Amino acid sequence: MRVIPIAAPSAADGACSEGDGQVPKLDLPLVRREFLKGSGVLMGTIAAGSALAALAPSSAWAAELKTLSTAEGQALMKMGRALYPHKKLADAVYALLAKDLDGKAGGDAATAKLLRDGIAALNKAAGGNFAKASAKKQLEIVKGIEGQPFFNTVRGQCITSLYDNDMAYATFGYPGSAWEKGGYITRGFQDLKWLPAPPLDASPKPWFG
């Protein structure tokens, strides 16, 4: 499972605190050095009181791009949201999509060109800046390119980038690994109360020795 590096750019005292273990610790000075080398950076904040607040050491997040520009990253984030519009899913998760696509672009010139050309076409269709267009317009533009290689690449990447990370788990209410917690044998595997319990011949009691 991956998480977006969540950093507090304003903090001056080095490393973040560990949080509850689900967000890796970042050496901030190092992060800043990498930002200087990068081609772009995506930043934002997580709404106070959201499911993610507990995961993050700070409400601010940042993701570095190494090949694509900040504007290109922002366009991909918006395209991700047009494809998979989750009101509750934070921008930080859509930034993972941009970061993962940026990673692919960094390793393969053909992918970089596919993405750059695709983003340019999105911008053109939006009359200049896709990321700034209305959600309705963005959806209309994305629909118009359905099935094209650029569309397929971005949509396919969404499946793992958007849904296979701790922030998505927290948002959708999926706890992930159960082994460390002893499974659900004593943690509600049959706690549903809004339907009648099946009889014992259909569903015997759990064994507790």
Next chain:
Amino acid sequence: MAKFDMGDDSVVVIIGSGAGGGTLANELCQKGVKVVVLEAGATQSNASFINDEWKSFVQLAWLDARTTSGNWRIAKDFAGLPAWICKTVGGTTTHWAGASLRLQEHEFRVKTHYGDIAGANLQDWPLTLKDLEPWYAKAEDKMGVTRTNGIPGLPGNNNFKVMYAGAKRLGYKEVHTGRMAINSQPRDDRGRCLQLGFCFQGCKSGAKWSTLYTELPKAEKTGNMDLRPESHVTRIEHNEAGKVTGVIYYDKDGKEQRQKARIVCVAGNSIETPRLLLLSASAKFKDGLANSSGQVGRNYMRHMTGSVYAAFKNPVHMYRGTTMAGIIRDEATHDTKRGFAGGYEMETLSLGVPFMAAFLNPGGWGEDFAWWMDHYTQMAGMWLVGEDMPRETNRVTLNDKVKDKWGNAVPNVHFDDHDNDIAMRNHAFRQGERVYQAAGAIKTFRTPPYPSTHNLGTCRMGSSASSSVCNAFGQTHDIPNLFISDGSQFTTGGAENPTLTIVTLAIRQADQIAKQMNARTI
């Protein structure tokens, strides 16, 4: 662990260590037969299994290149992944869900019961349920199947509660937590199920039967087994007399090896098994080994499958607990009034968020898709699994255009749904939706088949050497010391999850091999 010499031609070589190969190895070792098990995958353990869908997939799944063709949706959505099966010690018994149902009497004799169906290559099995009953009993005892041998059923989870309520309101009669090779209480030195919810990712508690930590360690204890992980067999060799003499494989260091053998048993699952026979073609056997019938690779079956997911107003948390401990059996009968031959089972199933995103509606996007993911905790799910029609044209062939890392042609899996499969799937979808509607669903969704876990039939058994590959013991008609030891043997698929029958056939085959070895007929 025993170590046998490469030149020792008294050993039985078993290719694959899953339900068929792993069971066969232990059964033979218990009888004092020396066995070399060649397993393509690496060794994992309960400790190394991962409660994370993608990471576990990469750890366990068979990801060597494969290609697909045909009108099945898999060829479009998962063109390089026709099957979700495993490349690891223990094979797909690491991944299976544990459902252990006997095939029904009529399912061994479908040609007799269903008659001729256009476009289907139906045949009766060369054995009956009665023949298999004593062997089924041994398999159930070995695997610790619930609701057999006095073993209580598993406790139902929330997903089962929803299934049960809906099924009963709809009038279904046979609904319970299934016959599962998952300990409901400690047995055979393994603990009881902890309701982890990660059955598909390798059972970390060991409650689920897998050859990895049952059959194989027991075989090892006899001193008769030499298990060689990361050993990929590329060819079976034979002599002038047409008997097999050994196998060529690449070991864990990538070095080519030749292991001699008295008998070779192939249990590589229904894609790799026929592929290996085809790759072993020679001047004497131009169409591949044991293929005088031309049936090697044909009649590929993958069960009629599909899933129904439903969303409710209230939380379900279907991911908690044993994935498949829940079944409705009423539709498993053969009743042509429904518009198709054969039947299907309805079994609880859930996916985590990562795999739900990948499999709910492959290629899907937009508001509807997002709505389902937003309702993840309120979802219940079931898998539909039924008999599909064997077709000669549904087959595994060698794709010479794509080579694996050893330079061998990869398998192509061609599959066209038969009209009977489609009619059954539509019926099953409708009934699954009705179950959930009866339980109060606010919305239901028909999820298309996942990459196949039930791969069957590509070296079918039969009474005639001209229309089948092996006999009722899995012994190939053409080569008496070459055996098929996995689900490839299935003449037809039945509606039931196949592992119990694969294990049953392996126990019976071991008995036959030992008898023939003692009688010196092989």
